Amino acid sequence: MKASAVAYKPVGLALGALGGALAGVAFKQLWKGLGHEDDAPNATDEDRSWREILIAAVLQGAVFAAVKASIDRGGAVAVRRLTGTWPD
Numbered sequence: 001m002k003a004s005a006v007a008y009k010p011v012g013l014a015l016g017a018l019g020g021a022l023a024g025v026a027f028k029q030l031w032k033g034l035g036h037e038d039d040a041p042n043a044t045d046e047d048r049s050w051r052e053i054l055i056a057a058v059l060q061g062a063v064f065a066a067v068k069a070s071i072d073r074g075g076a077v078a079v080r081r082l083t084g085t086w087p088d
Helices: 003-033 050-083
Strands: none
Touching: 003 050
């Protein structure tokens, strides 16, 4: 394993935690902006329809995936700029 990859691991973990927090905030704002309540429905929420639960799940997954990909890519680009090598 390359030294840059080893050095990137703790940075990647920290960026992942930050990304998760940012994605949570982004999804909450998106859900609220779509005219829904502050909190998205849980899968076991008896008072919510299948449609609403599945739409919330799909949107949440898409937001988290997009934020994760953005953070991972940005971190890798930063490592390359600093070290000259791409982390694995």
